[in-house]
Amino acid sequence: MKRVYVNEEVCLGCHLCEFECAYANSGAPDETGRPNNMFKAFNGPKTPVARIRVEEGEMRGDDRICFAVSCRHCETPYCVEGCITGALSVEDGVIKIDDERCIGCRTCTVMCPYGCLVYSDHHTMLKCELCLENSTGSPACVQACPNRAIVYEERQ
Amino acid sequence: MKKDSNMEENTIRTQYLVIGNSAAGIGAVQGIRSVDPSGQLLLLSDEPHHTYSRPLISYWLQGRVEPENMVYRDTDFYDDNGVTALLGPDYRVESIDGENKTAKLANGQTVVFDKAVIASGSAPFVPPIGGLETAQDDFTFTKLADAQGVRDVVDRVNEEGRQPKVVILGAGLIGLKAAEALNDQAESIIIIDLAPRVLPSVLTEGTAGYVQEILADRGLDFRLGRSIASIGDHQVTLSDDETLPYDVLILAAGTRPAVGFAKEAGIECGRGILTDEHQETNMAGIYAAGDCTDSMDISSGQVRNMAVLPNAFMQGQTAGVSMAGEEAVYDKGFPVNSLGLLGFYMLSAGSYTGDELVVNDGECVKHFFLGDDRLNGFIIFGDCPRAGIYTDLIRNKTDLAGIDTDRLFREPGIMAFGTQARAAKVARPH
Numbered sequence A: 001m002k003r004v005y006v007n008e009e010v011c012l013g014c015h016l017c018e019f020e021c022a023y024a025n026s027g028a029p030d031e032t033g034r035p036n037n038m039f040k041a042f043n044g045p046k047t048p049v050a051r052i053r054v055e056e057g058e059m060r061g062d063d064r065i066c067f068a069v070s071c072r073h074c075e076t077p078y079c080v081e082g083c084i085t086g087a088l089s090v091e092d093g094v095i096k097i098d099d100e101r102c103i104g105c106r107t108c109t110v111m112c113p114y115g116c117l118v119y120s121d122h123h124t125m126l127k128c129e130l131c132l133e134n135s136t137g138s139p140a141c142v143q144a145c146p147n148r149a150i151v152y153e154e155r156q
Numbered sequence B: 001m002k003k004d005s006n007m008e009e010n011t012i013r014t015q016y017l018v019i020g021n022s023a024a025g026i027g028a029v030q031g032i033r034s035v036d037p038s039g040q041l042l043l044l045s046d047e048p049h050h051t052y053s054r055p056l057i058s059y060w061l062q063g064r065v066e067p068e069n070m071v072y073r074d075t076d077f078y079d080d081n082g083v084t085a086l087l088g089p090d091y092r093v094e095s096i097d098g099e100n101k102t103a104k105l106a107n108g109q110t111v112v113f114d115k116a117v118i119a120s121g122s123a124p125f126v127p128p129i130g131g132l133e134t135a136q137d138d139f140t141f142t143k144l145a146d147a148q149g150v151r152d153v154v155d156r157v158n159e160e161g162r163q164p165k166v167v168i169l170g171a172g173l174i175g176l177k178a179a180e181a182l183n184d185q186a187e188s189i190i191i192i193d194l195a196p197r198v199l200p201s202v203l204t205e206g207t208a209g210y211v212q213e214i215l216a217d218r219g220l221d222f223r224l225g226r227s228i229a230s231i232g233d234h235q236v237t238l239s240d241d242e243t244l245p246y247d248v249l250i251l252a253a254g255t256r257p258a259v260g261f262a263k264e265a266g267i268e269c270g271r272g273i274l275t276d277e278h279q280e281t282n283m284a285g286i287y288a289a290g291d292c293t294d295s296m297d298i299s300s301g302q303v304r305n306m307a308v309l310p311n312a313f314m315q316g317q318t319a320g321v322s323m324a325g326e327e328a329v330y331d332k333g334f335p336v337n338s339l340g341l342l343g344f345y346m347l348s349a350g351s352y353t354g355d356e357l358v359v360n361d362g363e364c365v366k367h368f369f370l371g372d373d374r375l376n377g378f379i380i381f382g383d384c385p386r387a388g389i390y391t392d393l394i395r396n397k398t399d400l401a402g403i404d405t406d407r408l409f410r411e412p413g414i415m416a417f418g419t420q421a422r423a424a425k426v427a428r429p430h
């Protein structure tokens, strides 16, 4: 299955991925398939929330590093196994969340080894669904990455 | 699944029998089907409903969840998985015979099976109290039917133009979730517990007072270190003679593993049913999973009853895969819980042994329990978005020696791990 992979050596820490992720998941698309108004999306009553997050910092003895982390779509998905409502499920390898059934209890937050579920102000959790559920069709973070520090591909 | 003409009319044959229709039972179904897509599979439950999420009963009572969203799996789950589900009091398992591989049901039918998993969960424990038999409008709080009963009384009292007075016995998770559900619908809520502190299974002695204060600020009233001495006509008298009138009385003193028929069948039990790491009991071909079992808590090295949903599902899944003939072990058991009460969150995992390290990062207060370069457990107060990174340290018994723990305990992140570990986490498939 195609997944999002990260190469910390070439990540610039520009945070474009976060921005594009939030935007791609922010609402109604226009005819180009993208949400139609970036100004509206970020100035509405609810700020769009990114499901990907750039970690950055100085390492002990190392240089400064940064890299983006989003749902790994694990083969043993602890978030799904632990979900107390059944809102999380796996469909063709992609871990999805049903926001009608999520109550924002945060059990998935405590289960996920990578810290990849985020809380929305709609009282539910959000996660990366590889942009298959929104109009972008393939991960917006990858499309936006200027340095190929995040890629979307099949690996063994 | 058809009646066997060579046997009595009343006999059902099945390859796999799943007793229980909740997290562990559903985990078992998914486990079986991940290996064997077509073997006959019969699932029994003494509750009449499609599989539903037990923790959601308080959210339903609160009005936060629509009835159709109570389902733990989609409504076509049984069809999609080739499951014959017989649901309701008629299908209560009364006894099981491990030698002959049969189970007797309440309606007199006998099920003959090749392999079975007991996923009977837990049952509420109610201490003996004078006047209990004649008490009115008293409820335990573990099933949808219990929440429906409470709802009916609340509605009735509302029709009289009042809000109900609520008395709850038990300041544990279930009692407090019931309190949360009713907080905006009740005239008063008083919580009684024999223990001197709240949430004894989730909190340490040192943190319980802090949480109690927060909950008291948000409207809950406590009577701790006291018990109900007797129940009269819509009132309870406490051990210190205080009398409290009630419209709704919720009895949430605790739960016990539902091991009745298993124990009678000679299946080895501690508090709960004992199993090996494949979830098989001492009787070959009979497995057990979920709240009805005791299992190894890897964070303490002790066998105990864990009674949280993620464990129940995972144990069920392990049992299912094993029943269908593939190798599966459940060796990652430890309690993990997220408890939200009146908007206040407590995230916890593992066991609270070893040295306690308290880190206040401004957003939340984290108590870590450390021993021998390992994280044994934690409790976090407040919202901590990436807390699962800590859970994973317990799950993998990660050696903390190679990790930047100053950074990690301040802010959970993949950053704190070495280059190799980071690459394994984000650059390689899992």
Ligand SMILES: Cc1cc2nc3c(=O)[nH]c(=O)nc-3n(C[C@H](O)[C@H](O)[C@H](O)COP(=O)(O)OP(=O)(O)OC[C@H]3O[C@@H](n4cnc5c(N)ncnc54)[C@H](O)[C@@H]3O)c2cc1C
Binding pocket: A084, A105, B019, B020, B021, B022, B023, B024, B025, B044, B045, B046, B047, B054, B055, B056, B057, B058, B091, B092, B093, B094, B119, B120, B121, B122, B141, B142, B143, B173, B174, B177, B258, B261, B289, B290, B291, B292, B307, B308, B309, B310, B312, B336, B337, B338, B339
């Ligand atoms: C109000 C409440 C809130 C909770 N909140 C949380 C939470 O936030 N997080 C968390 O992790 N856990 C929570 N729990 C605990 C969680 O619900 C349990 O850990 C989980 O449901 C255990 O699943 P199980 O399948 O082992 O057993 P159960 O859910 O108890 O299910 C047992 C099943 O077996 C059936 N059964 C029992 N005996 C028989 C019999 N003799 N014959 C036929 N069928 C039988 C029952 O009908 C049922 O279908 C909560 C529980 C309650 C009550």
